[in-house]
Amino acid sequence: KAGVTQTPRYLIKTRGQQVTLSCSPISGHRSVSWYQQTPGQGLQFLFEYFSETQRNKGNFPGRFSGRQFSNSRSEMNVSTLELGDSALYLCASSLERGGVNTEAFFGQGTRLTVV
Amino acid sequence: AQKVTQAQTEISVVEKEDVTLDCVYETRDTTYYLFWYKQPPSGELVFLIRRNSFDEQNEISGRYSWNFQKSTSSFNFTITASQVVDSAVYFCALSEGYSSNTGKLIFGQGTTLQVKP
16 A cells, blocks of 8 residues: 655755645545644644635644645645745544544655755 | 644654653544654655544554643654664644534644664
8 A cells, every 4th residue: 555655855956946846645634734844843743624624723833735636646835935834744643433534644855955 | 722842843763662652632623633654755645543532542553652631631652673664754634523624634743763783
């Protein structure tokens, strides 16, 4: 069974540009969550999508957005990139049983560098 | 507010030593879930365990064991007879028990474990 796939693995962008990251969840998983990992702030929750709807959102500015498609694949977009957006972006997928998410399985992440 | 604290930033042990990673959490919910993840240098977070707040039984899986104590809000992780391959960053995490929030994990700052040969 294939795991969570994130593309691209590495990305270098210039300040002010925008970027789109992609995540393909494990087959059958309808919940996809995104996290930002930086040395200073650690792992922080960005948002969760379930059945194409944003179900939960972390404390990030509106420049960070996402969406989920009918096949559960998800994208996140960051507009007007800032140097502080340099981070490892991790995507996780999980099943929902009885209205509760089971354990989340993570992809290898996209390493974004803003210069 | 929910919070997870891993007070140990870095731990260094020699192979075959036992090591315990501490995790203390804060939540007002009566239903919640606790997790441990391992992050090797490749970056991917590897799931280790998930426990719900109603199950305080300790768990053992091979060289790994977990001690959940609601009275002290702790969920500690012990590696017995550590190996070099155990070197990684370990994260403890918490999620609320309500369906709309179970997909949101609150992570601790992580503990870097170095196992020397």
